[in-house]
Structures are given as C-alpha cells and as structure tokens.
Amino acid sequence: MVHFSQAFAAVLLATGVVAHPGASIHKDVKRRQAHLDHPMRRNVGDCKRELVESGWVREQHMRREARLHELRVAAGFAKEGELVRRDPAEVEAKFGERAACTLDPESTEGPYWVIGELIRQDLLTGEKGVVTHLDINVIDTSGCKPVTDAYVEMWGTNSTGVYTGVQARGNGDGSKTAIATNALRGLQPTGKNGTATFITLIPGHYVGRTNHLHTIIHHGAKLLPNNTIQGGTISHVGQFYVDQNMLAEVEKTPPYSTNTQAQTKNAQDFLFTMGKQGGDDPTLHISLIGKTVADGLYATIDVGVNPKAKQNPQPVNMWTSGGGIPVPGSPWTGYPDSCKNCGFGGKPPKE
Template sequence: MLSSCSSPSQVSRGPGPGKAPSPAPGDGLCVLNPSVTVGPYHLAGAPFRRDITEGKKGVPLTLRLTVRDEPHACALLKDAAVEVWHCDAWATTPATRPRGRAAPRPPRAATTAARNPRTYLRGFQTTDAGGTAEFATVFPGWYARRAPHIHVRVHTGGRATGGTYAGGRVNWTGQLFFADRYSDEVGARAPYTRHTGTRTRLAQDPVYVGGGTRDGLMHVTGDADKGLLATLTVGIDPTRENTGESTGGDGSPLPESRSSGGTSGAPQPGVPSGGATTSTPPPDSAASASRTPTP
C-alpha cells in the first residue's frame, strides 16, 4: 500500500480540463493510495541506472520520485529501490510490436536504436538521503485505451546484486500520469506525430481514477522543446507488500478501472475473480491494445 503526500484539497478532486495539480513538495498530509495493475510487460532483473533511454528518441523527461515512510511520520526514506518502465514514442515495449491499431510500424532505425532490445526504458534507482530517486528518460507514447503513463514499483529490504535489485518486498505497484496539456504538447512533435489515431484523454483512462497526486498524477514543469521534469512524492509502508499481480495489499481487488458506479476498487472485467474469467481483456493487456479508443 502506498500513500501520496499531498494536501486534502489535492486529493479530494481531480484536475480541471487541461490542468494538473501543483503540489508543494514536503508540505502536506500522507493519504493512503490504492495500488493498480502491474501490466503485462514488467521485466524481472531490470538494470540499475539513472539514464534508461538507451538511444530511444523522444522529448527528454526527468522523472524524480521522493519516497517517504508513512508509518513513521512520512520521514524521508533512504535506500528504497524505485523501479520504472514504460513504452517508447512508438508505443513499443521490449519484445513487442507497436501497440494499437493506429500505431504504424517504426522505421528500422527506431527499433534498433536501443543497445539492448530487452531493457530499454526500464531500470532501478535507490533513493538518496533525501528520499529521492531520479531517472533520465523520454516522454512515453500512447496506445489504444490508455493515456501516456509510466509504471512504477517501490521495493525495500532487498539488495543490489548482479547489476539489478533482488530480494526484499514490493511495497507498492503504481502508474504515473501526465495532465493532458503535456501529452498534447509532446504529441505535436516528432517522433510522436508519426503515431496517428485518437489518443485517450486522461479522464477516459481506465486505470487513472481522477484523484490527482493520490492516483499518480505528476507535477510537471518545463516544455517539450527543452525537456520536462515530472515529480511526485509518495509514502510507503515498508512492512507491507503489494505486487499489483492480483489484489491490493489488504486482499481487496485492484482498482484497475472505474466501475459503473464510479467507485475505485471494483474488479476489472476480464481479470480473474474467484477463478472466473470473461472475454474482455484488462486495460493494460496486449489484447486490449488492438482496439482503437473512442474520443
């Protein structure tokens, strides 16, 4: 279970059209935040590194996360391992094709730019004495039914070994989001312009439930010409585990989509519940990515 350190006003309502909340880092309350699906393209054994681009083209993005220990007055947490992964500007992930019917196949130069086709745009960093981990990457692309997003996990109790992180527990599994105005600004630039079709707006994303920073909406500064900085402060309980594989840390269903009544925490159609399955794929699956979203 993860908490987001933000003020009650930031958590109680979602952002207005085209606007993102502007949290004041370190000046707020810790509010428990639900975990979400880990998604289908997590890579075990991702490398330790700050720069995860591996030559991938796109708008430069600095991702900075600050981790706090929620049970201990949100004290800054040193040596937590932050793991991130996301698709590239073409909506490809390692060992996958461009995602979504609207995604054209990228030129060969774009697909061979990464030094390692299994590790681009993913990696680990441990937090420093200020509780902060920072990554250099590019703004993620988009695919059908999903707004641009970044996957994240926070681990504690393990250790660096063999160039990666092993052992311990996953304390939280989440996804990080951007206000639509930044996705619009980035989407108007190459190579993102080669990806045609209708991009899903944040309000229609089936994972983001409108809670602002509480649900992973990052504070963004800068511009698409010079690069963007995205920040978020989160608080974890180092004694609890939540992998995002099937249920929340307390055994409740993952809030992978809005339910018909708008309540988070409802099981996502297509995700097994009590052993049952349906024909509708989860929102972050390869099958769901093959459909073009409605505006």
C-alpha cells in the same frame, strides 16, 4: 468521496471497459477501490506537519529549484547566477495538495512488467522523444519520514506507444523488434532524502490508455554483481500521469506525432480518474527546461508508501543479455488473447 467511488466503480464494471487491447480493467478497478476504502489508508498529505517541521519540505523545495536551474544552465537557457527562488513558506503551506497513494496498489503492474532490469539513471538507450529528468520522492506515511533504503523501478512506452522487452499483439505492430532492448526501463536507489532520479521520456499513447509511466517500490532487496536486484518486498505498484495540456504539446512533436494508434485522453481513462480520487494525485509536476517541451522537462512527484505492505505483482518476462525471455507460469503469458489476467477467464474474447 468513497460513496462516489463505489458507484463509479460499479458503472465501470458494468460497462466492461478495457485497457490494453483485448484486456479488461475490472480487477484494476476493484483493487483501486479496495485501496480507497481501506480504513488505515494514508497519503503524503497526512504527513504534512511532520515533514514541514523536520525541514524536509523546505530542503526538497530548494533542491528541486537548484536542480531545475542546473538543467537550464546546462541547456543554455539560464546563467549560473540567475536562480530566483520561490518563498519556501508558500511551498510549505501548499505541501500535500499533490499526494500519491499508499498502503495498497494505486494501480496494476500491467501485462508488460519485466524483472531483472538494470540499476541505472539514464533509461533512454537511444530512444527519441521529450527527454524528462524525473525525481521521485518516496515517503513512509506510517512514520512520516523519507524512505532512504528502497529501490524505485520505472518503465513506460517509447514515444510511439511501444513497450520494450516484450512481444505481444497490440504492443505496437506485435513484432519481435522491441524484445531485444531494455530502453525506458530501470531502477534507482532512494538517496538520503528519499529521492530516486531518472532520465526518461514522456511516454507515448496506445489504444485504450492515456500516456502513463509504471512504478514499483522495492524494499530490502539485495544488490547483485550484475547491477540488478533480487529478493525483498514490494510495497507499492503505481502509475504516473501527465497533465493533458502538457500532453497536447508533447503529442505535436515528432516522433509522437507519427503514432497512428487511437489516443485516449486523461479524462477518458478510468484508471486515471480513479487515481485522482480520495485526495490522491498521480500527476507529475512538470517544468519546462527551455522554451518548449522539445527542450526537455524536469518532473517531480511525491509517493507515499507503507514499507510493511506487501504487494505481489506478476512479471511477464525477465531481462537477460539476450533480451526479454518469458517467466514460467506468468499469469500474463499469452496476453492479450489467453492469459490468466486478461479479464475473460483465460479464454480469448469473441471477435
């Protein structure tokens, strides 16, 4: 697998592929390759025995079943006493087949990370789309136990492929309208089972990338009176994806169907392809709450981290009561035309 990855990465670097409009993903490919080649690399699947024997896998399975049933009852698609459970032994046997990555970044933070986001479960802030109740389980793969004292940060585009809190050419129409809102951005602490819970949307697509959500895992951060965090370390920078068949159904529904940007499918997205290598799977496990995606979704994913790892992602903006403001000296400032991280040495690409 590693040899294939290296050859594949070499092809990508030679072809000069881009992600966001005007940006190269050369650095992203190299970082992902370094993770795949790391001699101490571990993922959630490596902790299968410990997590099964401790009862964590069975407990999480039963909690997820109960949560999905709760959502279906609330939406009018099931009755209280209709919960039918799957055999936990079957779930335990298959655990680890879907494992996120650890130790090094899964992928880039991208040019639109905004620090200072609020700790909140509901990220919608008025945005419309396919509402998704998302549970992220964080596992310490160095000790094979759930991480109970971390903050999970989450952000993604709205249904038409626009990031909030930033203004940049290629981010929608490049206007300032999105900079005044923090919709679809926020943080949640992990609970006693290592679970952080969000209410968000399936993200829309934009030029050069398939639909994806961004995440960062914080450790040792201090909770501030204004409901944000400060300090600590970051162990994981990653991206989550959605099964292509599910995306096809999502993209048929408004307002996704009004998005006129060119769509990149999963199989055409190089970061998605590399994210699937080495036994990793950054694809959300999704269940319908009702009969169609428009009725809402319940999604889960297990993320393996090494809490001692220290990553250094760079934000472009900081969220304030007045909207997003630039972070001085950010390597993403000027994106996609003149930033240090644009992939062309700080010089705009030739037209």
